[in-house]
Amino acid sequence: MTTDLNTPADEPEPRDHAATTAAEADAGTGTTGTTGSTGTTSGTASATTEATHSATETASAAATGAAQPGSSAARPIKGAPVAPGAVAAIDPRLLVRERGFKGYLQEFGRKLRGGELGSVPVVVGLAIIWAVFQWKDSAFLSPKNLSDLSIYIVGTGMISVGIVLVLLLGEIDLSVGSVSGLAAAILAVLYVNEGMSEWLAILIALSAGAAAGALHGFFFARIGVPAFVVTLAGLLAWNGLMLQVLGTTGTINLDRDSFIVYLTSHYFVYIAVAYGVAGLAVASFLAAQLLDARRRQAAGVPSRPLSEILVRTAVLAVLAFAVAWRLNEYKGLPLALLIFLVVLIAYDVLLRRTRFGRKVFAVGGGVEAARRAGINVTLVRITVFAISGLMASVGGLFIASRIAAANQGAGTGNLLMEAIAAAVIGGTSLFGGRGSVWSALLGMLVIGSIASGMALLGIEASVQYMITGGVLLAAVVIDSVSRRTQRSAGRG
Amino acid sequence: MTATPVLALRGISKRFGAVQALTDVELEVHAGEVVALVGDNGAGKSTLVKTIAGVGPADDGVIEWRGEQVRVERPHDAQALGIATVYQDLALCDNIDVVGNLFLGREITRAGILDEVEMERRSRELLETLSIRIPSVRIPIASLSGGQRQTVAIARSMLGEPGLVILDEPTAALGVEQTAQVLDLVERLRERGLAVVLISHNMADVKAVADRVAVLRLGRNNGTFDVATTSQEDIISAITGATDNAVTRRKARTSDAEDQK
Numbered sequence: 211m212t213t214d215l216n217t218p219a220d221e222p223e224p225r226d227h228a229a230t231t232a233a234e235a236d237a238g239t240g241t242t243g244t245t246g247s248t249g250t251t252s253g254t255a256s257a258t259t260e261a262t263h264s265a266t267e268t269a270s271a272a273a274t275g276a277a278q279p280g281s282s283a284a285r286p287i288k289g290a291p292v293a294p295g296a297v298a299a300i301d302p303r304l305l306v307r308e309r310g311f312k313g314y315l316q317e318f319g320r321k322l323r324g325g326e327l328g329s330v331p332v333v334v335g336l337a338i339i340w341a342v343f344q345w346k347d348s349a350f351l352s353p354k355n356l357s358d359l360s361i362y363i364v365g366t367g368m369i370s371v372g373i374v375l376v377l378l379l380g381e382i383d384l385s386v387g388s389v390s391g392l393a394a395a396i397l398a399v400l401y402v403n404e405g406m407s408e409w410l411a412i413l414i415a416l417s418a419g420a421a422a423g424a425l426h427g428f429f430f431a432r433i434g435v436p437a438f439v440v441t442l443a444g445l446l447a448w449n450g451l452m453l454q455v456l457g458t459t460g461t462i463n464l465d466r467d468s469f470i471v472y473l474t475s476h477y478f479v480y481i482a483v484a485y486g487v488a489g490l491a492v493a494s495f496l497a498a499q500l501l502d503a504r505r506r507q508a509a510g511v512p513s514r515p516l517s518e519i520l521v522r523t524a525v526l527a528v529l530a531f532a533v534a535w536r537l538n539e540y541k542g543l544p545l546a547l548l549i550f551l552v553v554l555i556a557y558d559v560l561l562r563r564t565r566f567g568r569k570v571f572a573v574g575g576g577v578e579a580a581r582r583a584g585i586n587v588t589l590v591r592i593t594v595f596a597i598s599g600l601m602a603s604v605g606g607l608f609i610a611s612r613i614a615a616a617n618q619g620a621g622t623g624n625l626l627m628e629a630i631a632a633a634v635i636g637g638t639s640l641f642g643g644r645g646s647v648w649s650a651l652l653g654m655l656v657i658g659s660i661a662s663g664m665a666l667l668g669i670e671a672s673v674q675y676m677i678t679g680g681v682l683l684a685a686v687v688i689d690s691v692s693r694r695t696q697r698s699a700g701r702g
Numbered sequence: 703m704t705a706t707p708v709l710a711l712r713g714i715s716k717r718f719g720a721v722q723a724l725t726d727v728e729l730e731v732h733a734g735e736v737v738a739l740v741g742d743n744g745a746g747k748s749t750l751v752k753t754i755a756g757v758g759p760a761d762d763g764v765i766e767w768r769g770e771q772v773r774v775e776r777p778h779d780a781q782a783l784g785i786a787t788v789y790q791d792l793a794l795c796d797n798i799d800v801v802g803n804l805f806l807g808r809e810i811t812r813a814g815i816l817d818e819v820e821m822e823r824r825s826r827e828l829l830e831t832l833s834i835r836i837p838s839v840r841i842p843i844a845s846l847s848g849g850q851r852q853t854v855a856i857a858r859s860m861l862g863e864p865g866l867v868i869l870d871e872p873t874a875a876l877g878v879e880q881t882a883q884v885l886d887l888v889e890r891l892r893e894r895g896l897a898v899v900l901i902s903h904n905m906a907d908v909k910a911v912a913d914r915v916a917v918l919r920l921g922r923n924n925g926t927f928d929v930a931t932t933s934q935e936d937i938i939s940a941i942t943g944a945t946d947n948a949v950t951r952r953k954a955r956t957s958d959a960e961d962q963k
């Protein structure tokens with residue numbers, strides 16, 4: 211720290227970093243800080259995929275101290291009592307990001323080299339997978355296949371959302387498959403066999419899942435049993451309970467016009483719905499970004515330049531409307547997909563923009579530090595496991611809805627592995643503290659695409675498992691390597 | 703100092719397995735006073751700090767806050783009282799950025815949503831007031847140097863309007879200018895009427911800012927001295943436990959050598 215002392219000699223004009231606004235940056239003079247998703251991206255669907263998890267400024271080696279002759283317009287913050295002899299808090303070695311789109315690309319490249327891969331590998335992978343399958347069979351990107359895929363991913367994707375939260379803590383939940391099966395069984399027995407009201411049955415099924423998760427959390431956080439073991443016990447026990455609940459019947463069919471089946475069989479046939487949802491998402495994303503930038507400028511903290519906001523919005527718009535167009539070619543926007551997207555946005559806001567989310571990241575980044583900051587680590591852990599159980603049961607209900615039945619095989623097989631693989635493939639780190647709920651969507655798209663493409667090509671399940679296994683391994687390797695690169699780039 | 707002390711420790715004891723780390727330790731800190739807590743390595747200074755901060759509660763003894771007996775069993779309790787602590791082993795989350803760490807556990811929200819703009823503005827203001835220089839308030843803690851992390855940790859302790867600030871070897875990892883700034887800071891805290899407990903191995907720092915020095919030796923009190931009227935030698939002999947110690951012997955040896963020249 212001594213060596214970087216910023217003496218007035220090598221900094222002729224003390225500048226006020228905080229007062230350097232985006233306007234000045236756009237004038238080519240100064241230091242624009244951009245903040246990554248933690249900072250500025252609002253809670254809107256940032257399906258734009260470069261969801262980087264660490265906020266960073268800077269990119270080009272140009273425009274350091276000497277290159278800013280014009281920035282004499284330093285305005286100190288009002289009311290900030292500056293210590294005697296205080297020099298503006300700017301480090302002359304700080305690489306300053308160039309303005310405009312070029313700076314954006316440069317920063318992106320620098321992040322990649324620094325190991326902040328975020329969702330880049332999975333998006334590239336997805337593009338390759340889609341290209342290969344489309345080339346092998348032109349039915350792959352057909353409206354029907356894409357529409358089916360979008361419904362297929364919802365059930366496991368919901369489970370994967372819970373897994374993402376658990377992974378953020380640096381833990382694992384192996385029980386989600388069994389919990390999802392149990393929820394489906396409870397619903398079917400209460401609703402079909404006992405004739406209970408469907409809503410009540412759904413409520414009880416979801417509560418049971420959350421309670422199971424909270425129980426795992428209690429044994430893990432309070433008693434201190436490793437999460438791996440607790441949830442392994444859960445995997446066995448809840449599967450046993452499911453078999454008992456189902457009883458001798460084995461399979462209970464859900465009737466075709468029940469709400470639960472409606473969940474995955476309903477489409478909004480009016481094309482206006484899909485386009486409307488896409489338009490709404492894009493508009494609110496843009497509005498939130500602009501509002502945020504305005505507030506930042508008013509408060510005198512760095513904000514995103516307008517060009518970057520427009521690029522992000524454009525990417526989101528292209529994606530959203532392309533999807534809406536494809537879905538409208540078939541039966542329209544599936545209700546299940548809409549629900550999944552709403553859930554993803556809600557969890558994204560929860561994780562990035564609320565106290566609770568901050569606590570989850572803190573515990574995942576360092577338990578002792580979180581504890582000393584006054585965070586109730588036990589409570590956070592129990593809550594996260596309860597959420598995992600809840601999302602497992604939500605997923606279980608969607609899976610039951612798709613096959614219109616609850617059966618003894620529910621929640622077994624490779625459902626658990628798929629849910630965990632999706633989170634990891636999507637870019638959530640196994641090492642805790644890094645990730646986003648959007649990885650549930652991206653990872654499930656990869657897994658679902660492989661499954662559906664293989665089915666189209668008539669390739670057997672055995673091969674499909676091996677390929678999915680390979681993809682998972684690749685994802686974990688990328689995670690580990692990027693973690694190492696981040697360490698050496700000082701971003702570990 | 704006749705007023706009730708901000709913090710008073712009475713008969714604090716703490717053991718780790720076979721190690722009796724603290725035995726019947728007493729300590730009083732008044733408002734507007736800097737108390738230096740000194741002692742050799744392993745004397746129990748950090749352990750004492752952790753009992754006050756609720757990180758490692760004491761087995762025995764009483765903590766009084768502004769004259770009233772309080773229980774500090776969790777870090778949260780200490781924070782609620784107004785005790786801010788900068789730990790020797792840093793307590794920052796590597797994966798969270800500077801702003802996030804500064805406000806960890808006391809985030810500002812608007813309608814339940816984190817107010818990142820306000821937190822960032824205040825962070826910049828605070829860092830600027832303390833003349834703390836870091837590349838950006840939006841980089842993860844992992845990319846800061848040890849000293850920079852230390853300054854962030856110190857800045858964090860100032861955020862919650864505390865009544866008592868405990869600094870466990872705050873300058874150990876700092877450069878020349880930063881050390882001076884931290885000492886300035888300690889003096890500013892005193893001027894604002896806060897109570898400060900400063901742990902340091904650096905006698906010059908202690909003499910520069912402290913009003914009183916409390917010495918711990920092998921987990922027990924070994925005297926409290928008024929800095930203005932006590933010589934450095936007396937404090938050192940209290941720390942090492944004898945007037946004849948490695949420091950005085952070394953001094954005698956070097957002055958003998960000089961005499962012979």
Ligand SMILES: Nc1ncnc2c1ncn2[C@@H]1O[C@H](COP(=O)(O)OP(=O)(O)OP(=O)(O)O)[C@@H](O)[C@H]1O
Pocket residue numbers: 718721723741742743744745746747748749750790
């Ligand atoms: N978590 C722990 N488990 C077991 N023993 C501990 C633990 N923490 C501290 N001790 C013991 O308590 C005693 C006091 O340690 P402490 O860290 O308080 O010393 P210190 O005065 O802060 O020393 P230093 O100047 O090196 O920081 C030491 O003998 C140490 O071995």
Ligand SMILES: [Mg+2]
Pocket residue numbers: 747748749790870
């Ligand atoms: Mg210590």
